[in-house]
Structure formats: structure tokens, C-alpha cells
Amino acid sequence: MAEQSQSNIAKNLHDIRTFRGFSMSKLAQYSGVSKAMISKIERGDGGASAETLGRLAEALDVGISDLMASAEPKEIFLQKRAEQVMLEDKANGFVRRALSPVFPNRGIDVVHNELQPGGRTGVFLPHKRGVHEYIVVLKGTLTAEIENKRIVVEEGDCLFFDAHVEHQLINESRAPVIWVLVIDGSKYARSIF
Numbered sequence: 322m323a324e325q326s327q328s329n330i331a332k333n334l335h336d337i338r339t340f341r342g343f344s345m346s347k348l349a350q351y352s353g354v355s356k357a358m359i360s361k362i363e364r365g366d367g368g369a370s371a372e373t374l375g376r377l378a379e380a381l382d383v384g385i386s387d388l389m390a391s392a393e394p395k396e397i398f399l400q401k402r403a404e405q406v407m408l409e410d411k412a413n414g415f416v417r418r419a420l421s422p423v424f425p426n427r428g429i430d431v432v433h434n435e436l437q438p439g440g441r442t443g444v445f446l447p448h449k450r451g452v453h454e455y456i457v458v459l460k461g462t463l464t465a466e467i468e469n470k471r472i473v474v475e476e477g478d479c480l481f482f483d484a485h486v487e488h489q490l491i492n493e494s495r496a497p498v499i500w501v502l503v504i505d506g507s508k509y510a511r512s513i514f
Contacts, residue, residue: 326389326406330374331365333388337381338363352380370410371417372443379446384506386430389419398422414440414492420501428507435499436463436492448484452506456480456490461498464491474500 338348338359345363349356354376362369362377369377371385378385389406406419414437421431436442448454456465457479465472468486482488484504492498 326408327365327367327369329390329406330369330388331363333390334359334377335363337383337387341381343381348377348380352376354380369408370413370443371408371415372445374408375445379448384430384504386419410443413443414438415442428505430502430504430506432502432504433499434490434502435497436490437497438492438495441491442489444487444489445484447486448504448506450483450485451508452484452504454482454484454488455503455505456500458498458500461492461496462494463498463500464493465489466491 338345343351345356345359348354348359352359354373358368358373359377361367362373374385374388378388389408400422408417409415410417416435418433419430420433421429434442456463456474458474458476460476462476463474465474465480465482465488467482467488472480474480490500
């Protein structure tokens with residue numbers, strides 16, 4: 322599944338970038354991601370962290386799910402675990418698996434996340450005002466840094482915040498932490514092309 326995810330990201334990044342009229346240099350300038358990394362991602366060579374995809378998505382005015390999308394929605398759709406899109410950032414011990422089907426132009430994303438002890442997601446750029454995030458910790462303790470605030474979210478707790486500010490999640494404990502993230506960007510759902 323990881324190869325398919327990289328293939329989707331490669332194709333979608335190239336298609337959205339060219340549709341928007343961005344050269345690799347222009348996208349690098351707006352996103353803060355190097356031209357070499359953008360080229361590597363578009364070739365399907367992988368290595369894109371969630372933070373990098375977030376920077377590219379924000380610069381292109383789309384969601385991360387639009388970069389990972391693989392199909393158009395159907396009225397009823399069952400997505401087996403093996404088919405769910407997954408990103409793995411081994412350097413930071415961060416695994417992100419899309420629980421909701423990754424279709425273009427959806428407004429809601431449901432994501433299962435795992436973070437190893439000492440790991441961090443990296444800083445996510447602000448979303449547009451009106452995009453909300455909900456975090457429910459299923460196992461362990463998670464520290465959220467939201468703008469200039471540090472919030473400890475324990476097992477069973479739910480954290481809600483307006484995601485128009487920089488934020489990152491950190492595991493300061495000695496055990497893995499697992500949480501479900503719901504990103505509600507339905508206010509901005511629209512066709513990319």
C-alpha cells in the first residue's frame with residue numbers, strides 16, 4: 322500500500338501543481354520545501370513527511386487528502402485496512418493512516434495516528450480560518466503544542482481547536498501514543514480541477 326500511496330502523491334502533486342500554473346521553483350518558494358524534494362516526490366521516490374505534505378498542500382490551496390487521493394467517491398464504499406492510505410515518517414516515529422477514504426474534494430478527514438516515545442509530528446502549518454481539528458487519544462499521553470500553548474491530552478480525552486495556527490504533536494512519554502484525528506475542512510470543500 323505504501324507504493325500506491327507514493328504513486329498517488331506523485332501524480333496528484335504534479336497534476337495540481339501544473340493545474341495551478343506553479344513551476345517547481347514557484348512551489349518551492351511558496352511552500353518552503355526545496356525544489357529537489359518536490360522533484361523527488363513527483364518522481365515517486367517517497368520520503369515526504371506529513372509536515373512536508375502539509376506545506377505543499379497549503380501552498381497549493383488544497384488539503385493533504387487531495388494530494389493522497391486515489392479515486393472518486395461512490396455511494397457506498399468499503400475500504401479494507403490494507404487499502405487505506407498510510408504515511409510513515411520513520412525518522413520521527415510517526416505513522417499516519419487515513420481511516421476515511423481519501424477522495425478529492427471531501428471536507429472531513431479521519432486519521433489514525435501513532436507516535437513512538439520521544440517522537441513528534443513536526444510543525445503543521447496553519448490551515449485556513451474555519452478548519453477545525455478534533456483529537457481523541459486512544460492510548461497513552463499526547464502533548465499538543467498549539468501556537469504558544471502546551472496541552473497534555475491523556476487517554477480518553479478529546480481536544481478541539483481551530484487549526485488556523487501552527488501546531489505539532491509530541492510524545493514525551495516512554496510508551497507509544499495512539500490517537501484519532503478528525504479534520505473538518507468542509508467549509509472549503511470544492512473541486513480542485
